[in-house]
C-alpha cells in the first residue's frame with residue numbers, strides 16, 4: 001500500500017503528474033525531500049475564537065508536532081469544524097454529525113498515515129471518534145483537558161454545574177444582581193473543558209476506557225505542563241502508529257465498548273455519553289442496545305465523587321489518580337485484554353497508576369458513592385424505545401413519583417409560560433416538554449433541564465420530576481427523564497400527553513407510564529398531525545439532518561453513516 005505523500009493522489013488521469021504537482025505545491029512551504037518522504041501524521045486543528053474550551057490547542061499542536069518529529073514522522077496540521085456548546089445555534093448536537101462528516105472526509109482526502117484527533121468540548125470528541133471509526137486509519141485522541149476550578153465567596157466553582165445552581169439561586173431571589181455578575185466572571189477561570197463530570201469530561205474518560213488515548217489523558221488540567229508533555233507523547237505514538245496501527249477497528253470492539261459503559265456508570269457520567277457512545281458503536285458496527293447500559297449499570301457502582309453527582313471537580317479527580325486509578329477499582333468488571341492504542345492491552349496501559357494516600361475522590365469498591373451506576377434506562381407506554389435518567393444526580397424522594405402533567409409544546413412555549421405567575425403548577429406536578437428531540441427542535445437541545453417555575457423556586461422548591469425528548473447538559477442535576485424515544489415530533493406517545501394527565505415514574509422498576517387508557521390514546525393518536533416544516537428547515541443541512549437523523553436510542557447519527565453490524 002502506498003503511504004505518505006504518495007497516497008490518495010488527486011485525480012488528473014496521470015498519477016506521476018499528480019505526485020509531481022503535489023510536491024511542487026507543498027515545496028512552497030519550504031519542506032525538504034527528506035521531510036516529505038517521511039510517514040505523515042495528520043493533526044486536526046479545532047482551535048476557534050468561538051471555542052474557549054480549545055484555547056490551548058495551538059500549544060498542544062506544537063507539542064504533538066515535536067513528538068511526531070522526535071519519532072521520525074512528518075506532522076501536518078489541518079483545520080476541521082470546531083463546536084462550542086454556547087456558540088452553536090440552534091444546538092451543538094445539530095452540528096455533531098456535520099463535524100463527524102467533515103473530519104471523516106478530510107482524513108479520507110488527505111495523505112495521512114495516522115491521525116491525532118485534538119478535541120474536547122462536548123460534541124467534538126464523539127464527532128472525531130465517529131469519523132475515525134468510519135475511515136479506519138490509525139488514530140489517537142488527545143483531549144484538550146479540563147479547566148481549573150474557580151472560586152466565589154470562599155467556595156469552589158465549576159462550569160457548568162455551578163452556573164446552573166447559581167442561576168437558580170438568582171432566579172429564586174437568593175443572589176443579588178451584583179453577585180451573579182461577579183460569579184459570571186469566576187465560573188470559567190481558565191481555558192479547557194468544563195471542570196465537572198459533564199459531557200466533555202465523560203467523553204474524555206470514555207476514550208481512555210476505549211483504549212483510544214494515552215493513560216491519564218482525560219483528567220490532566222488543560223493548563224498544566226503535564227498536558228503539554230502528554231501531547232508530545234501522543235505525537236510520538238502517532239508516528240509509531242504509521243508503521244502498522246492498530247487501526248480503530250481493532251480497538252473499537254464489543255469488549256472495549258463494554259469497558260466504556262462500565263466507566264460511564266462508575267464516573268456518574270453524562271446522559272449525553274449514552275447518545276455519543278451509541279453513535280460511535282454504530283460507526284464501528286457493534287451497536288449497543290439501550291438495555292445494555294442498564295444491565296451494566298446494575299452491577300457497576302458510582303465510584304467517582306464529582307459534581308454533578310458528587311462534590312469534587314476534574315482537577316481533584318486528576319490529583320486522585322484519574323481514569324487509570326479508577327480502573328484499578330473496576331478491574332473485575334473490565335475486559336483487560338482489550339487492545340490499546342499504546343500497542344498492548346488495556347491491562348498493560350493501566351499498570352502504572354498513582355495511588356494517592358488518603359484521597360477521597362475515587363471511592364473504593366467496598367464503600368461506593370452509589371451502589372448502582374449513574375444512568376438508568378426507563379421503559380413504558382410513554383417511552384416504548386426507552387428513556388434515560390441520571391439517577392445519580394436525581395432526588396431520592398422523587399425516584400418513585402406520580403403526578404399531574406403540565407405540558408409545554410416546545411422550548412419557546414416553555415420559556416414563555418414557565419415564569420408566568422398564572423401558570424397552574426404545583427411542586428408535585430410533572431413538567432413535560434416535547435418536540436425537543438432529534439427531529440423536533442431540531443438537534444435535541446439541552447432543554448431537558450426545565451427550570452423550576454419561578455413561583456415555586458421562590459418558595460424554595462429545588463427539584464421536580466421533569467420529562468422530555470430533549471437532552472440535558474452533563475453538568476446538570478435533578479430528577480429529569482430525557483431522550484424519550486420515539487420523540488413527539490415523529491408521533492411518539494409523548495405527543496399525546498395532555499395537561500392534567502397522570503404520569504408515574506418508578507426508577508427502581510425502570511418504568512415511565514402515562515396513566516391514560518388505550519382507547520383514549522388511540523383517539524388522540526388519530527387526531528395527531530406531523531408538525532409542519534418551515535423556512536430554512538426545508539433546505540440544506542437542516543433538511544439532510546431532519547430526513548436522516550436516527551432516534552436517541554440509536555445515537556442520533558445519520559442512517560446512511562452507520563456501519564453494517566459486524
Ligand code: FES
Pocket residue numbers: 053084085086120121122192193194198200
Ligand atoms: Fe466546552 Fe463545557 S462548554 S466543555
